[in-house]
Amino acid sequence: MDGYQGLTALIESAWEELNSSDAGRRDLCLDVVSDVLETGRLTPDDAERAVERLVTVALSDESYPVRESSLHAACTASMHYELPYRVVEPLAVGADGFEPLLLDYVLAILGSTHDQAALPIVERFLHHPHPEVRKEAAEAVNELRWSQKPTETAQ
Structure with a gap:
């Protein structure tokens, strides 16, 4: 597995953990996503897909720390990738x-x-x-x- 595949595998594993009923566990998973986004090594398409998912979590999760972590990760992504408005537009709506x-x-x-x-x-x-x-x-x-x-x- 090359470095890129390792990064995408980390994100995929984190997404699977988001199904956990434990908010603390979901929060930690989003920290992993943020760390991967901070590398700036994802393709723009992969980064956009990750941010779309983060936006969904920010708008729908009941846990304040989880919503905060998802927005922190999206903010981190916005520093390392040029995100189109359409990707984050649901945040504007909400x-x-x-x-x-x-x-x-x-x-x-x-x-x-x-x-x-x-x-x-x-x-x-x-x-x-x-x-x-x-x-x-x-x-x-x-x-x-x-x-x-x-x-x-x-x-």
């Missing part, structure tokens, strides 16, 4: 349902897509009651605006 600390991850992930479709969602949180959320929203807005492509001038 953003209002996240606790403030988890919302910080969501906003960072949305900002890292550099997709202007995320801008209206992120801007909504500039007036959030929690200062940490407002700060993260401002950083995400700046990242999204900075990445805007200048309009081409007429020739």
Whole structure:
């Protein structure tokens, strides 16, 4: 088994463990996924599939630590891979349902897509009651605006 196959085998093993009823065990499995994503050695397609799964866990798991670990892993992926907005769009749709600390991850992930479709969602949180959320929203807005492509001038 080469190094790449080893990484993908680690992730597959972690996904199988997510079926456990033990939240602590699920949380540890997501740490493994995060560690693999942090290597930056997955193909973009494999990284996107992993993040899609992480997003599903973040939106559906009942355990706060598990949801936090899934968002942490997705945030880690966003630092090492260029994630398209479509992969993390369910986070934008469900953003209002996240606790403030988890919302910080969501906003960072949305900002890292550099997709202007995320801008209206992120801007909504500039007036959030929690200062940490407002700060993260401002950083995400700046990242999204900075990445805007200048309009081409007429020739």
